[in-house]
Amino acid sequence: MPAEIKGLNEECGVFGVFGAPEANHLAYLGLHTLQHRGQEGAGIVTTDGTEMYQYRNRGLLAQVFKNQADLDHLVGEAAIGHVRYATAGRHTLANVQPFLFRFHDGDVALAHNGNLTNAVTLRRQLEDEGAVFQSDSDSEILIHLIRKHIKQGFIPALKQSLNELHGGFAFLLLQKDRLIAALDPNGFRPLVLGQLPDGAYVVASESCALDIVGAKLLRDVQPGELLVIDRDGLHEDHFTTKTQLAICSMEYVYFARPDSIIHGVTVHNARKRMGKLLAAEHPVDADIVIGVPNSSLSAASGYAEGAGLPYEMGLIKSQYVARSFIQPTQALRERAVALKLSAVRGVVAGKKVAVVDDSIVRGTTSQKLVKMLRDAGAKEVHLLIASPPFRFPCFYGIDVSTRAELMAAHYSIEEMRQQIGADSLHFLSVANLIKAIDLKDTGNAPYQGLTVAYFNGDYPTPLYDYEASYLASFNAQEQRMRKEQLKS
């Protein structure tokens, strides 16, 4: 459903634990808190040191593990798990992770968050050399590369393989005797390391997954790092030293849970600051401030506080929207929008309403939102966006890889306002976004360790397989400019 409401989709969450009793239940709890990062499939692989056990299926975690027995048979003290949003690859079971590969010299399980930018090239090469892929997923490429280099030994083969990959990736690998975590040289996706009271290590996409299992947040995994966790504890290694943090700014704006702490910053606090800075940058004449639940509530309360206006619940989100919801007939389809989100007439009627949302992708949701508020009697609707206009695609793990669908790529803010039907439309500036997130000590000018390419086209890496189609999406004049902007 978030997909429909927002048009932005994360590509998965990962969770790993080594050396803890009930690793299966820990993985289950951890994945549950990461469910917002992917709702189309889930799975867990565990090992007891002798065998590896896998269970995965399409759907939400609670749908996948409907039967206690399916979780219980995942025995052992080490586990990796995955929740999936299907970007690349068909929506089939074969694409649901963790993958489990069985070899005569030892099984390997794999979970991946991110998107590779040279996947097509690598897959074609590997197939021509004899490889047989079992999924459409980019994630499988790593294992084929490892096998290609396996005579060097597993860890050297893994390091070499990671250096052949480009793009955004946070990988967890599980073998019978160890858990391995690896993060791409730019650290595009979040990945944190934690520790349970009994000393066992946990690795997860977000710190909220550490909280739920009772693990203490130790630190963020660093770009280029390779962490190996086995019976002897944690081994800190790296596969490359050519690194530069460029974490996805949209994690702070929209994806991550408000209680997660990423590179030292609590997401809710960053969002509230976005709202406050937005109020300073774009004050509006309104009676009340409302947020779009749930992702924009932090920013909205920040805006209200900054603007000195009352913060109200002008929109409510149903807790009961199911995936399996029966689609109404054509005549009623319009109505069904309100199943997820509805306006509170008693709050907005007769008011000048400042509604705060986190971002605009396709714009269709904003349009419905404004209409819904006007239908409920709002006198004026001012739309305040707590991030800059989303103009450029992402190739590192957000499901927006073409410009075609991006409203801000094709229209001016005034044109957008007209189409959306708001009385005014305002965005946070890139500078204020960076200021609101406020990463410390990243030593990465000019964006302080963030990727803001979606707003300004300044990608921190070459685009590889995507470069041609990216450039083709511009007119001739723009192409030249954008080509120069790209790294190579």
Add this chain to the structure above:
Amino acid sequence: MPAEIKGLNEECGVFGVFGAPEANHLAYLGLHTLQHRGQEGAGIVTTDGTEMYQYRNRGLLAQVFKNQADLDHLVGEAAIGHVRYATAGRHTLANVQPFLFRFHDGDVALAHNGNLTNAVTLRRQLEDEGAVFQSDSDSEILIHLIRKHIKQGFIPALKQSLNELHGGFAFLLLQKDRLIAALDPNGFRPLVLGQLPDGAYVVASESCALDIVGAKLLRDVQPGELLVIDRDGLHEDHFTTKTQLAICSMEYVYFARPDSIIHGVTVHNARKRMGKLLAAEHPVDADIVIGVPNSSLSAASGYAEGAGLPYEMGLIKSQYVARSFIQPTQALRERAVALKLSAVRGVVAGKKVAVVDDSIVRGTTSQKLVKMLRDAGAKEVHLLIASPPFRFPCFYGIDVSTRAELMAAHYSIEEMRQQIGADSLHFLSVANLIKAIDLKDTGNAPYQGLTVAYFNGDYPTPLYDYEASYLASFNAQEQRMRKEQLKS
């Protein structure tokens, strides 16, 4: 899950429509917005004027109607639907409503929200006279009474039967040629009348169900009213004139959706006023104000506004908690609380926190809540309850029919505070609760049309079957006092 979090459960929601194409889809949409009133079963009965069609099952609406075909075969232009929370009666399919009774002289379907106070007596009498009940549900009694008097004709038999019932009831009945709505003489449960643009009438437990189908709210159904809707339109009738509005105040405090309008009052607004009055009545020395999602967010923002403190998101509620969630092992059970609700460390750590909740029933949730906030680093935790201490059971449709489980029935506020572990604990007064809800023109002193018996024991009706056990729950001295307080 709300059951576990709160310990308060509503007894069902009803929805009816007559004369509209796609009555099945309208009922489905309407019931969806009423899902918060009952999650243990759902069903719809429709009629095309010739036949009546029923589908019902245990579970959430979207689980019940998993297959499009099950909804599609409910043809016709009239429908009633029901979402059930199982208080009285076993949790079996036979108890899921609407009931459909087939007679040689015409079928009748029935949906009920409320609780009868003379059900045991009536059922025993009817069985001794030959009646065979098909469910454990009180709701079935009405139909047996009607059949007992059927020689008078259906409507006279219905009126006589309604006068033989005591307690809280909002009934919808469907026959092949009409839809009937009836509300008890005190109007304990909410029931509203609306109209679709094409003139068809809709009746529902809350106005949010009118909004979703595009119906305009006409008015609340009045105590003692009997509405008959057929091809000729709306016929306004009543089965008694001895009426006095005494709607359940907990609908405003906790049960109803914030966007619903009950007797002219928007629920969110009432809650915000509760928060504001609570701030005036009980100011605390705090850095931030947080609410318990989702039911207490309105009151919390009211408190923050009233107290001039920052309103923060210190607790977050997962959107993905499923009924079928696999229970963690004993060792991890403690953790699982946080699956539904978790504290935002980055917000509360080091802060003096004022946390606003709507009510305390058993107190166990409050205890966990305070612990959770302290574990996340809160320096002080002040618990503010936006309603008075819940000391007396409800016999009109809330699932709290004995004093045994009510914390406030057995402990002083200071004792409660100690058990809960808060730095301070404060409740809204009854007078301020009535002032916050602010019903107009009900002509019902002293409580302005509300039932506040849960807080002061002043029940607006005799207790019938429940009186003996209610009195027995007090010591001898209290018994005398409470007996005098009861109507008879």
Add this chain to the structure above:
Amino acid sequence: MPAEIKGLNEECGVFGVFGAPEANHLAYLGLHTLQHRGQEGAGIVTTDGTEMYQYRNRGLLAQVFKNQADLDHLVGEAAIGHVRYATAGRHTLANVQPFLFRFHDGDVALAHNGNLTNAVTLRRQLEDEGAVFQSDSDSEILIHLIRKHIKQGFIPALKQSLNELHGGFAFLLLQKDRLIAALDPNGFRPLVLGQLPDGAYVVASESCALDIVGAKLLRDVQPGELLVIDRDGLHEDHFTTKTQLAICSMEYVYFARPDSIIHGVTVHNARKRMGKLLAAEHPVDADIVIGVPNSSLSAASGYAEGAGLPYEMGLIKSQYVARSFIQPTQALRERAVALKLSAVRGVVAGKKVAVVDDSIVRGTTSQKLVKMLRDAGAKEVHLLIASPPFRFPCFYGIDVSTRAELMAAHYSIEEMRQQIGADSLHFLSVANLIKAIDLKDTGNAPYQGLTVAYFNGDYPTPLYDYEASYLASFNAQEQRMRKEQLKS
């Protein structure tokens, strides 16, 4: 599927046990062997002396009890169970038995095999007196009658009620402290009494259900009998003495399992004798004899033996035909017949084939059968039916209650042969059918304790609610004759 192949359907099987540990599992095993008597629903009610437990659903027994837990929660040492074929009544869960009725003065469960001939009249009367039926099933009438007379005490009320019923019925009732079995005055349906090694009593529709639970066959329940089994053992009683055995001859011809023993006769042996007598009555010039699996194999081997011809497997029946089988498209529908039954080309090609079937109802199956054999190369196809032409409906529990669908009611044997496309068509005579079944000592001339009304229209009882429509199905001249033939 049998329904489609044959067009004859039994109306249920019943099983009861009292005083045995694991009554639930015994009922499950027993019902499994009675599955051929009904495939549209199944259920079990048990009691531990304090509570009664019910589980039932639509579908085959193994589909109903998919989860071990559903069987396990049916605790106690007494049980009744039911497998249902839906004749009367809609195919809804409400109609699946055993029914469980809860009263303040004691619960009653009910399972029924048979068909009442005055159900419509009784139901109408009862409804006019205030009764509310929960199912469309005739079986429910008994409980309403009992409650009407309940002031007399349960057993007297039951006896009086049984005397108000007409038609065929084998009832099992379960109360917390006893199991009751009752059979109609003509004993239309089979019902046997058995005993487990530890002394506990078992009652079942067929003796094969005694075998599976290890119970010894004691005797058939007699017409008009009322057996009460409680902690003190077996109490033999009766509700009427006006009895005369007239058991359904089709039980021997088609319905019962070949290993069941009914009134002292093993069904397979009776069928084999039917085949032998058919060979004597109608010898044909054939190379081989084949049977239609599975119900006609006994008769076919009898025919082969009688005729001195080789018995071959010329038709085979798939073991894997599922209820949920996906229907092929129109173009392939013809083919799908062969999914259930297919001809063995290597056996029949070039041969003169005598194919033995047990009966002809609508004739469509026979037509397909003959075509199938010819397509597989049979030179000649002689169809031999091991029972007389089925000309008259049954009102006592077989699902053929109108003449409209009966081929033999409308056509001569020669006309039937032509439509079916066989080279010859022969039926067993009524006299030989009676001789083949060979009931001993029933003292019931002229049919030796059998109902053969399907073949000659001589019904052993008045037809009550069915008489008018039965007579209306004949032309004027026939009506007079048939009217005279009917009892009144």
Add this chain to the structure above:
Amino acid sequence: MPAEIKGLNEECGVFGVFGAPEANHLAYLGLHTLQHRGQEGAGIVTTDGTEMYQYRNRGLLAQVFKNQADLDHLVGEAAIGHVRYATAGRHTLANVQPFLFRFHDGDVALAHNGNLTNAVTLRRQLEDEGAVFQSDSDSEILIHLIRKHIKQGFIPALKQSLNELHGGFAFLLLQKDRLIAALDPNGFRPLVLGQLPDGAYVVASESCALDIVGAKLLRDVQPGELLVIDRDGLHEDHFTTKTQLAICSMEYVYFARPDSIIHGVTVHNARKRMGKLLAAEHPVDADIVIGVPNSSLSAASGYAEGAGLPYEMGLIKSQYVARSFIQPTQALRERAVALKLSAVRGVVAGKKVAVVDDSIVRGTTSQKLVKMLRDAGAKEVHLLIASPPFRFPCFYGIDVSTRAELMAAHYSIEEMRQQIGADSLHFLSVANLIKAIDLKDTGNAPYQGLTVAYFNGDYPTPLYDYEASYLASFNAQEQRMRKEQLKS
């Protein structure tokens, strides 16, 4: 269930069609008739010339295709399908066929019946060269070999790969523009070619699958053949000429459907001849002859005919035994055997019974059978086996790959008789088995084109990966003898 009853399991059935509308439905019908060859998984892959579509799951065909939609989305005019019995490989979805492999230069689907004898060696080699397997199934090896040689082009690569495989295999491959069938050089498993009235070709494991779709049996696929079917029709090719027919004799004894025609012989007829020759070889003093349903009924009727004894139905098999059957408690487990198979007391009581079975594997079933008959009153029980003692494992596709479980490998016939508890025990001789099957013109002395290694240890090929463990199962003296007997 056959697995439990018999202890012998086939390894799958395959079906393919090219150039026919509704290929999905044809595959579904075809696989249904092959369901006896595997009940643990099923799947279909189709192609419309542009895309390939796959659906597969664990369970019976009708369970896999529960929803019409799952079959309907398999569009196109070509299909291959598979029913699986899980011998090698875990019972996971990943092992359910047809496999579908996607490559940048064209997708390939694969279905396999048989067992490779050098799979372990090949897989190890391939993995060391970089291959990543997605299943535990031997069947996947072929595709990795093909990709290894792909630079030669697909068909040359396929031919070379097939020559690198040893053991029994019938492969179907589907590409967007063609269907390919290949059979191992000994033709261990059956595979037939048929043609639909409109000219489209069909390939299937047994001719019964041609019958159901209305295809005419053209001929058996020959050992070493490679058939390619595309828009231009049938291309007959071969991958080797070093061939010698050695089809599994157990196909005739037990596996194949009685109506299938394999190498010109109808299975029922072969079985009946086995029974007749058994009667000649081993006459016994009995009153009646009975068969073990369903596989032994043909042989039993042959025995009865040969011996001039009455053929009776002394054992009946339930039509309703479901996979999901709830296991009874320990106390009742003994009883549950009779759920599948029960003795007909009225037939066998007091009789000297000759019971004919097709084979003895572990002997446990025979033991239960004899006990069951004696419990039902049989005076004597003579067990006649319509095949020779099963002494040696099979490595070509029957699930009996070790000697450990084979009763006849460890005991003399007299010892077996005593353990089984029969009054006498007799087996058909190898010579008479060959005579009964009676393959014509195979030019393959001494066994006339059959594999009878299970009875005499004379394997037609080297055993490769299995040789060491096979020899190790004998004592030292036997080892020498058996080693000499093996090809190399």
